[in-house]
Amino acid sequence: xxxxTQEELIHLKIQAAMRENxxxxxxxxxxxxxxxxHWYLIAGEHEVSANQIEDFENVDEEDDx
Numbered sequence: 273x274x275x276x277t278q279e280e281l282i283h284l285k286i287q288a289a290m291r292e293n294x295x296x297x298x299x300x301x302x303x304x305x306x307x308x309x310h311w312y313l314i315a316g317e318h319e320v321s322a323n324q325i326e327d328f329e330n331v332d333e334e335d336d337x
Contacts, residue, residue, distance in 0.1 A: 279323040283310040286328050 276284070289295075290302065298316035305311070309321035 279309065279321075282325050282328055283322040286312065286322070286325075289328070 286300075287302070290300065295301075299314075301313045303311040303313055303319065306321075309323055311319055311321050312325075313319055
């Protein structure tokens with residue numbers, strides 16, 4: 273059994289969040305795999321690979337006050 277890398281874990285975490293939530297395409301979009309890395313478009317202008325993302329959390333936008 274192969275142990276997933278940090279990059280693979282971040283990619284899987286993002287993919288799960290994208291399946292469970294409706295992300296606007298200008299907020300986050302999966303671009304595919306290039307040169308062995310998974311690439312995302314963030315905020316409609318930043319192309320980053322999953323290995324450049326240190327952490328990914330699903331943040332609830334509701335105000336608790």
